[in-house]
Amino acid sequence: MMIRRRHVAWSSLLLAAGVVAPVRAADRRPLVIWYSVEGAKAVRRIGEAFTAATGVPVVVETPDGIPARFQQAASGGKGPDICTFPHDRIGEYVAGGLVHAVSPSRALLADIDPLAWRAMRWRGRDWGYPYAIDAVTLIYNKALVPRPPVSFDEVFEIEARLSRQGRHAIVWDYTNNYFTWPLLAAGGGYAFRQREDGSYDPNDVGVANPGALRGAELLARLVAEGVMPPGSGYAEMEAAMAQGRAAMMINGAWSWVNLQRAGIDFGVSRIPAVAGHRAAPFIGVRGFLINRASAQREVAAEFIEHWLLRPEGLRLLDSAEPLGAPASRALFAELRARPGLGDKVAGIMDSARDGLPIPPLPEMGRFWSAMKAALTNLTEGRQTPREALQAAERRIRDSA
Numbered sequence: 001m002m003i004r005r006r007h008v009a010w011s012s013l014l015l016a017a018g019v020v021a022p023v024r025a026a027d028r029r030p031l032v033i034w035y036s037v038e039g040a041k042a043v044r045r046i047g048e049a050f051t052a053a054t055g056v057p058v059v060v061e062t063p064d065g066i067p068a069r070f071q072q073a074a075s076g077g078k079g080p081d082i083c084t085f086p087h088d089r090i091g092e093y094v095a096g097g098l099v100h101a102v103s104p105s106r107a108l109l110a111d112i113d114p115l116a117w118r119a120m121r122w123r124g125r126d127w128g129y130p131y132a133i134d135a136v137t138l139i140y141n142k143a144l145v146p147r148p149p150v151s152f153d154e155v156f157e158i159e160a161r162l163s164r165q166g167r168h169a170i171v172w173d174y175t176n177n178y179f180t181w182p183l184l185a186a187g188g189g190y191a192f193r194q195r196e197d198g199s200y201d202p203n204d205v206g207v208a209n210p211g212a213l214r215g216a217e218l219l220a221r222l223v224a225e226g227v228m229p230p231g232s233g234y235a236e237m238e239a240a241m242a243q244g245r246a247a248m249m250i251n252g253a254w255s256w257v258n259l260q261r262a263g264i265d266f267g268v269s270r271i272p273a274v275a276g277h278r279a280a281p282f283i284g285v286r287g288f289l290i291n292r293a294s295a296q297r298e299v300a301a302e303f304i305e306h307w308l309l310r311p312e313g314l315r316l317l318d319s320a321e322p323l324g325a326p327a328s329r330a331l332f333a334e335l336r337a338r339p340g341l342g343d344k345v346a347g348i349m350d351s352a353r354d355g356l357p358i359p360p361l362p363e364m365g366r367f368w369s370a371m372k373a374a375l376t377n378l379t380e381g382r383q384t385p386r387e388a389l390q391a392a393e394r395r396i397r398d399s400a
Contacts, residue, residue: 132326133324
């Protein structure tokens with residue numbers, strides 16, 4: 001028996017229920033989705049409209065540490081029907097048999113940026129529906145730096161000017177390789193070599209090649225010459241920017257809200273070039289997956305494709321928790337044209353196009369830990385940049 005469709009007035013959004021595929025009456029068991037606390041209210045509103053149109057209840061839960069919690073639950077055949085996740089978990093999830101491959105509609109394939117699909121593709125199949133693209137950028141205080149620097153040579157010039165005022169040109173959480181990696185990758189550094197078929201060779205590590213070494217030497221110079229205060233971490237970076245003690249930082253869109261609260265008029269642009277090469281940040285793509293243990297695979301796909309990822313649904317998600325650079329081309333164009341926001345969103349996408357998706361390998365765990373130790377040792381002067389990177393490369397490769 002099929003559920004009778006009704007046209008649903010979804011506040012001012014007016015989603016047409018007739019666009020969705022039929023849902024059987026037997027499938028009226030709750031559809032469970034895990035999402036962040038900040039965005040859960042928006043997902044619940046979308047779920048209410050879906051329920052009104054189909055009769056299928058939607059339950060939104062907000063557990064802490066969703067990626068790890070999902071892996072644990074799904075391994076036991078439990079967990080939500082739908083989960084939001086970062087794409088770099090795909091390798092682990094697929095290896096564990098925890099997720100369904102997806103077959104997006106032509107319309108969705110056309111609307112979502114190819115860069116996002118690339119991140120969700122593993123071993124020739126798509127394993128999730130992307131909705132947001134993350135990449136760190138240069139965030140700059142327009143009152144202190146009216147025009148963002150194109151190269152790190154300009155950063156040193158800005159430091160010379162601002163140091164006379166008791167300020168610094170730039171700061172970031174530099175022992176966290178997620179923020180420092182754009183410098184190392186600018187000249188050709190890589191975590192694991194990607195093969196022509198899209199897979200990765202976990203034995204081919206590129207964290208100590210000449211390009212990576214140039215980036216590490218630049219970091220060592222920035223710290224040694226006092227451009228960045230020794231021991232700067234994430235909290236120190238945010239405080240320095242909010243208080244006007246630093247003019248620029250390398251950070252993501254999640255940091256915008258604190259700058260806005262502090263009254264900082266800021267811009268977003270590409271990270272400055274390293275020795276003539278564009279900085280190349282890691283790209284993270286957020287998406288929705290379908291639990292392999294779900295008994296409602298078709299209903300879950302319907303809710304994602306025709307409700308969460310429709311323009312109206314994405315606008316709600318973005319208003320509750322800014323997506324940064326949406327994977328949807330239509331929403332990106334809409335946000336790009338919005339005064340005060342368009343240049344910031346474009347800055348994220350420009351930065352993302354210069355980089356590469358984080359390899360979705362379990363081996364990335366040892367990459368992050370080895371690079372944390374290397375960056376700490378070289379910025380504290382215990383090892384030269386070459387020694388630190390070579391030690392990291394051995395640790396990553398030898399623990400394969």
